[in-house]
Amino acid sequence: MTRYVVQRLILMVGTLIGVLTVTFVLTHILPGSPVEMMLGHRPTPDQIAAAKHQLGLDLPLWEQYLRFLGEIGRGHFGNSFLTSQPVIQDISQRLMATVELTTLAMISIILIGVPIGVLSAVKANSPIDHFVRSLSVAGVALPGFMLGMLLQMTFYGWLGWLPLQGRMASTVLLDHAFPRVTGLYLVDSLLAHDPIAFRDAAAHIVLPLITLTLANLPLVARTTRNLMVEALTEDYVRTAFAYGLPRRNVYFRYALKATLIPLLTVIGLTYGYLLGGAVVAEYVFDWPGIGSYVVRAITQSDYPAAVGVTLFLAAAYLTINLIVDLLYFLVDPRLRRA
Amino acid sequence: MTAEALNLDVALPRKVTFAARALHFAGQNVLFVVGATLFLAIVLAAIFAPLIAPYDPIAINFADKLSPPCLAHLMGANELGQDIFSQVLYGARTSLMVGVVVIGLAIAIGVPIGLLSGYFGGRLDTALMRISDVFLAFPPLLLPIAITASLGTGLTNAMMALAVSWFPWYSRIVRGAVMRVNSELYIAAARAMGVSSARIMLRHALPNSMTPIVVQGSMDFGYAILAAASLSFIGIGAQPPTPEWGLMAALSRDRFLDDWWTVAFPGLAIFVTVLAVNLVGDGIRDILDPKHQSSH
Amino acid sequence: MSDNLLEIVDLRIEFPSLERTVKAVRGCDLSVIKGEVMGLVGESGSGKSMTALACLGLVPPPGRVTGSVRLDGHEVVGASEPANERLRGGVAAMIFQNPGKALNPFFTIGRQLTDALASVRGLARAAAERAAVEALTEVRIADPALAMHKYPHQVSGGQLQRVMIAMALSCQPKLLIADEPTTALDVTIQAQVIVLLRDLARVHGLTVLFITHDLGVVGSLCDRLAVMYAGRVVESGPVDALFASAAHPYTASLLRAVPMLGRGRTVLTQIPGTVPNMAAPPPGCAFHPRCPFAQPRCAVDDPASQATAGGRTVACHFPLPPPAGADAAAPAGSLAS
Numbered sequence: 029m030t031r032y033v034v035q036r037l038i039l040m041v042g043t044l045i046g047v048l049t050v051t052f053v054l055t056h057i058l059p060g061s062p063v064e065m066m067l068g069h070r071p072t073p074d075q076i077a078a079a080k081h082q083l084g085l086d087l088p089l090w091e092q093y094l095r096f097l098g099e100i101g102r103g104h105f106g107n108s109f110l111t112s113q114p115v116i117q118d119i120s121q122r123l124m125a126t127v128e129l130t131t132l133a134m135i136s137i138i139l140i141g142v143p144i145g146v147l148s149a150v151k152a153n154s155p156i157d158h159f160v161r162s163l164s165v166a167g168v169a170l171p172g173f174m175l176g177m178l179l180q181m182t183f184y185g186w187l188g189w190l191p192l193q194g195r196m197a198s199t200v201l202l203d204h205a206f207p208r209v210t211g212l213y214l215v216d217s218l219l220a221h222d223p224i225a226f227r228d229a230a231a232h233i234v235l236p237l238i239t240l241t242l243a244n245l246p247l248v249a250r251t252t253r254n255l256m257v258e259a260l261t262e263d264y265v266r267t268a269f270a271y272g273l274p275r276r277n278v279y280f281r282y283a284l285k286a287t288l289i290p291l292l293t294v295i296g297l298t299y300g301y302l303l304g305g306a307v308v309a310e311y312v313f314d315w316p317g318i319g320s321y322v323v324r325a326i327t328q329s330d331y332p333a334a335v336g337v338t339l340f341l342a343a344a345y346l347t348i349n350l351i352v353d354l355l356y357f358l359v360d361p362r363l364r365r366a
Numbered sequence: 367m368t369a370e371a372l373n374l375d376v377a378l379p380r381k382v383t384f385a386a387r388a389l390h391f392a393g394q395n396v397l398f399v400v401g402a403t404l405f406l407a408i409v410l411a412a413i414f415a416p417l418i419a420p421y422d423p424i425a426i427n428f429a430d431k432l433s434p435p436c437l438a439h440l441m442g443a444n445e446l447g448q449d450i451f452s453q454v455l456y457g458a459r460t461s462l463m464v465g466v467v468v469i470g471l472a473i474a475i476g477v478p479i480g481l482l483s484g485y486f487g488g489r490l491d492t493a494l495m496r497i498s499d500v501f502l503a504f505p506p507l508l509l510p511i512a513i514t515a516s517l518g519t520g521l522t523n524a525m526m527a528l529a530v531s532w533f534p535w536y537s538r539i540v541r542g543a544v545m546r547v548n549s550e551l552y553i554a555a556a557r558a559m560g561v562s563s564a565r566i567m568l569r570h571a572l573p574n575s576m577t578p579i580v581v582q583g584s585m586d587f588g589y590a591i592l593a594a595a596s597l598s599f600i601g602i603g604a605q606p607p608t609p610e611w612g613l614m615a616a617l618s619r620d621r622f623l624d625d626w627w628t629v630a631f632p633g634l635a636i637f638v639t640v641l642a643v644n645l646v647g648d649g650i651r652d653i654l655d656p657k658h659q660s661s662h
Numbered sequence: 663m664s665d666n667l668l669e670i671v672d673l674r675i676e677f678p679s680l681e682r683t684v685k686a687v688r689g690c691d692l693s694v695i696k697g698e699v700m701g702l703v704g705e706s707g708s709g710k711s712m713t714a715l716a717c718l719g720l721v722p723p724p725g726r727v728t729g730s731v732r733l734d735g736h737e738v739v740g741a742s743e744p745a746n747e748r749l750r751g752g753v754a755a756m757i758f759q760n761p762g763k764a765l766n767p768f769f770t771i772g773r774q775l776t777d778a779l780a781s782v783r784g785l786a787r788a789a790a791e792r793a794a795v796e797a798l799t800e801v802r803i804a805d806p807a808l809a810m811h812k813y814p815h816q817v818s819g820g821q822l823q824r825v826m827i828a829m830a831l832s833c834q835p836k837l838l839i840a841d842e843p844t845t846a847l848d849v850t851i852q853a854q855v856i857v858l859l860r861d862l863a864r865v866h867g868l869t870v871l872f873i874t875h876d877l878g879v880v881g882s883l884c885d886r887l888a889v890m891y892a893g894r895v896v897e898s899g900p901v902d903a904l905f906a907s908a909a910h911p912y913t914a915s916l917l918r919a920v921p922m923l924g925r926g927r928t929v930l931t932q933i934p935g936t937v938p939n940m941a942a943p944p945p946g947c948a949f950h951p952r953c954p955f956a957q958p959r960c961a962v963d964d965p966a967s968q969a970t971a972g973g974r975t976v977a978c979h980f981p982l983p984p985p986a987g988a989d990a991a992a993p994a995g996s997l998a999s
Contacts, residue, residue: 039499042496043496043499043500043503044503046496046497046499046500046503047500047503047504049500050500050501050509050512051512053516054512054513054516054517161397162397165397165641165644165645165648166637166641168588168640168644169588169592169636169637169638169640169641169644170636170637170640171592171595171596171599171612171633171636171637171640172596173595173596173599173612173615173633174615174629174633174636174637177615177619177622177629177633178630178633180622180623181622181623181626184623185623300505300506301505301506303505303506303508304505304506304507304508305506305507307507307508307511307600308507308596308599308600311599311600322508322511323511323600323602326511326512327600327601327602334512338504338508338512341504341505341508342503342504342505342508345503345504345505346503
């Protein structure tokens with residue numbers, strides 16, 4: 029199995045180089061020059077030329093490409109044009125915000141979606157099943173930004189229960205500075221025994237969390253349902269019933285295990301959708317994560333930032349998929365070389 | 367031993383009339399029928415938009431600025447006084463076109479690649495699949511954002527970007543079908559007889575992959591519309607004055623708390639359209655792909 | 663009738679759908695006496711597997727079950743699910759045809775055995791493991807302790823069937839229902855499994871309902887026999903008596919169709935025609951289109967099951983007479999040409 033992992037890692041590196049190449053091509057096609065933007069007030073042609081030379085933007089394209097690869101290989105992502113900080117620093121500052129949001133969403137989706145799917149399958153073709161399936165179809169049709177704004181309208185505009193946007197109220201942040209241990213505000217505020225900060229962080233994360241969760245819940249629920257319906261026709265499920273195993277046990281242990289492999293694949297895919305969805309959700313809720321960062325970077329031609337984050341996101345996504353593939357071995361004993 | 371002894375007892379199904387069958391179909395596939403009806407309504411609305419729309423969608427009229435839904439403006443007006451109902455109607459044209467173009471392009475790119483990859487196999491296959499992997503490595507919206515950002519914003523570029531990030535799915539489907547067909551004996555026979563590769567691919571491999579492509583395409587149609595609207599919302603897709611639902615939401619974003627109709631109706635339009643398309647897509651899949659039939 | 667461990671009266675199982683209703687079982691009467699090995703014989707589609715499933719309330723939806731199935735005095739048809747759950751494994755345990763598919767590939771053999779034991783006998787983990795190993799030893803699995811940790815795909819078909827038998831045995835049931843346990847196995851393994859079942863039944867005083875389409879197996883294992891055709895029991899009685907003089911033409915045809923070694927080259931007589939379509943069985947006696955002795959009445963009246971001498975029943979208007987000359991050693995009218 030180690031050989032398999034090594035093979036996959038090599039493949040991953042190859043794919044990442046491909047991703048890099050595509051990103052390079054994209055960011056260097058743009059006619060508008062980032063240099064002017066960086067230099068701010070009307071720069072002279074000499075200043076521009078000097079800056080270009082410094083950034084290596086006046087070299088022939090293929091040379092730039094090689095330099096580019098070399099820099100990335102050494103971990104030099106450069107400084108963001110917009111923040112003037114190293115891109116790596118930008119990413120690390122904003123990373124955990126996105127991780128907190130997407131991870132919580134993933135957990136919610138699994139904890140809610142799978143049982144709903146199982147219930148739907150067990151009572152296949154009953155009114156409950158039809159209801160769940162209808163909800164799923166509807167849920168997928170609602171655009172993420174629409175759902176987000178709807179939630180804002182309801183819970184902030186109309187009911188006034190929850191904040192509009194952001195990760196924490198600035199007033200709370202000032203008065204309750206808690207040490208950033210993990211970068212996950214919910215965890216850190218608990219570790220610092222600060223209930224006010226925790227409540228504030230929780231209040232702020234609820235709406236973006238619901239937005240992301242609801243958008244991707246249907247896929248997991250439906251996939252679970254369809255896979256379970258098939259699994260329930262298996263002979264070994266009948267054997268389990270024949271020995272009087274309680275229903276709940278049979279559904280959630282015996283039958284569900286059979287669905288895990290395809291289900292894991294869908295969960296991996298869902299994580300990708302969550303990363304994409306986070307881009308929109310962070311935009312709507314002004315969430316200081318990588319999603320909003322990458323949108324700004326790309327729309328404002330912040331090359332180093334754009335390259336850095338794109339590469340990072342692609343690597344993260346590939347890693348998740350690799351982990352999912354490795355989990356297959358854990359789940360299905362037939363795959364392990366005896 | 368009478369002749370009866372050899373009679374094959376074939377059970378005749380109960381006489382089911384066409385009407386009963388149609389009703390049974392409708393009953394089993396209620397959602398599909400609802401979706402198809404909705405979809406038809408939307409298509410008609412799009413086609414006859416110029417006739418139905420009470421106003422020119424881009425006509426500015428400050429007098430009616432931000433009026434809530436009323437008789438003169440069924441869905442209200444935005445901050446430029448433009449009639450939202452008319453914009454929504456014209457937006458239907460845009461969205462339907464987006465769906466067709468994106469899926470069409472994705473299929474147009476993906477199918478040939480899949481055919482070549484599956485049929486010739488070997489290094490060509492590996493190379494093409496590795497390239498596809500690169501496109502699949504980008505989390506969903508990221509590549510379209512990057513592509514449109516570099517090529518420039520605008521609906522055309524957004525559509526091309528979406529197609530480019532989606533074609534790998536279709537090439538995979540086709541490749542799989544081709545590889546399955548390839549191993550059939552009659553293909554070897556055809557090749558032995560000297561039939562050209564192109565002919566074999568087109569006449570045998572392609573028809574076999576039609577069903578999964580249709581199923582996938584009908585399901586992706588809705589996602590394409592959603593993705594394009596999301597891109598427009600972030601400011602990367604359609605640009606003013608194109609009537610596009612996501613763009614409408616983006617332009618009125620700051621006002622939506624007070625003037626909810628400026629954002630609610632475009633959003634509702636997206637929801638209803640994608641819902642209809644998905645219902646139809648699900649129905650098509652249920653009909654064409656017997657594995658998915660739940661009750662039978 | 664209290665020494666009938668299993669009493670089935672007028673069992674009917676239907677599968678309705680829009681266009682047709684398949685009547686898998688059309689009025690089955692069967693009783694199994696405590697301590698005996700009862701064979702249930704029939705071709706595929708005769709309804710024997712469904713009958714077996716009905717004994718434990720395991721008929722899959724959309725099946726509709728009517729009639730009466732009394733297992734150790736408890737009525738199964740229409741009973742609540744928890745009531746039936748209590749019967750499963752403890753009162754009657756079932757083993758299935760394809761052990762490779764009947765066992766869960768994701769769990770070890772030991773795990774599945776202990777789960778069944780925990781559910782049926784309420785044993786805690788350690789006790790369950792001991793009982794499982796004991797059962798595996800009894801079914802003559804080599805190195806039972808090691809087998810506990812193996813997955814089904816790592817074990818051969820014959821061994822897996824022993825595992826299934828062990829699972830059933832360990833639950834200490836009163837009735838063992840075996841649904842074609844040897845059909846999916848090689849002939850040599852078949853023999854082993856049958857011998858095993860016979861010995862175990864004797865040692866534990868098990869009552870067995872053995873379902874098969876193979877008459878040869880029935881002969882070596884069973885005390886009594888019931889023959890099913892098109893969803894009904896057409897004949898039943900002690901095995902020796904039935905083999906000697908089958909009363910129902912179908913049984914007789916079946917016996918004639920069994921190839922016997924040592925008889926020289928004989929023509930294998932088939933039964934002409936095919937099994938009837940269970941959505942629209944023939945009127946009257948379901949066998950009449952294929953019956954060499956059919957009379958006009960057979961196409962009109964569906965014969966009821968009648969009790970005859972020697973604890974036998976037969977459902978036929980014109981049952982075959984016993985052979986002239988009480989020569990039981992040379993079964994006439996059936997096996998001798």
